[in-house]
Amino acid sequence: MVEIYNDYKDHADFLTVYVREAHPTDEWQMKSNVKDDVCYAQPKTLGQRVAIANDFIKRFNYPIAFGIDDINNAANDAYSAWPERFYIIDESGRVAYRGGMGPFHYDPEEVRAWLAARYGAVKHDTPTPASPRPVASLSSRK
Amino acid sequence: MTPFWKWTIAVFLVLLLAAFLVLSKMAGSPKDVYGMVRYALPHMHRGTLKIGDDAPDARLVALDGSDHFHIRERTGGRPLVLIFGSYT
Numbered sequence: 001m002v003e004i005y006n007d008y009k010d011h012a013d014f015l016t017v018y019v020r021e022a023h024p025t026d027e028w029q030m031k032s033n034v035k036d037d038v039c040y041a042q043p044k045t046l047g048q049r050v051a052i053a054n055d056f057i058k059r060f061n062y063p064i065a066f067g068i069d070d071i072n073n074a075a076n077d078a079y080s081a082w083p084e085r086f087y088i089i090d091e092s093g094r095v096a097y098r099g100g101m102g103p104f105h106y107d108p109e110e111v112r113a114w115l116a117a118r119y120g121a122v123k124h125d126t127p128t129p130a131s132p133r134p135v136a137s138l139s140s141r142k
Numbered sequence: 143m144t145p146f147w148k149w150t151i152a153v154f155l156v157l158l159l160a161a162f163l164v165l166s167k168m169a170g171s172p173k174d175v176y177g178m179v180r181y182a183l184p185h186m187h188r189g190t191l192k193i194g195d196d197a198p199d200a201r202l203v204a205l206d207g208s209d210h211f212h213i214r215e216r217t218g219g220r221p222l223v224l225i226f227g228s229y230t
Contacts, residue, residue: 001225005223008223011220011221012220012221012222012223013216013219013220013221013222013223014222014223014225015213015216015222015223015224015225016225016226016227017202017213017224017225017226017227018227018228019226019227019228020185020228021228021229021230022182022227022228022230023230024230027177027180027181028174028177028178028180028181028182029177029230030170030174030230033230038229038230040229040230046203046207047207050203050205050207052228052229053205053229054205055229056229057205064225065216066204066205067202067203067204067211067213068202068203068204068205069200069202069203070200070201070202070203074200074201075200075201075202075213075226076226078198078199078200079189079191079198079200079224079226080187080188080189080190080191081226081227082185082186082187082226083182083185083186083227083228084226084227084228085226085227086223086224086225086226087191087197087223087224087226088221088222088223088224089197089217089221089222089224090221091217091218091219091220091221093196093197093214093217093218094193094194094195094196094197095191095192095193095194095195095196095197096193096221097193098189098191098192098193101186101187101188101189102227104168111223115221115223118221
């Protein structure tokens, strides 16, 4: 997703919305998280959620603008986002693209295709550096 | 036990096994089925938003933990790509 951001940041704005954890240690923890040393309990306070979000930013030097959902999960509920999802809001403030529900239908290439249809495809002649692990994309584990 | 009930129970057990196999495939392994059913499925919702709907607004907190802003404050001049997710 960071690659798509770099390709289209001159044309579109990007905002990461950090929601409730997908695989915390006190719920359905994934073995891959243990292997990657990503072990956090489900935050019970906003401060805890903010702390985990900051850990993510620091670990991956994540460049995309960031907002954290309040502990009442208002943004998550409004967009039915959990565990991961894409949306594109057009200039008039309407939903222009609604991504599939993660993890099975979470597809960054659909976002790229939408942006490419508007602003042109961006080709990469040389392999780009590996993007940081995107926010909770289970597809990164496949 | 009558043959009818024997067949009914057998079909039920086969369906249960099939459901467990499907869930195991979705969850990644049989061990993860409980986690998925207990913690993931209750929180996964297709949602009702459609293309063309007004984008909902919500208040977000900045990384410093104290500043706030609204999603709709970031819409207007250009398309806004929203990336929902978490670290785990």
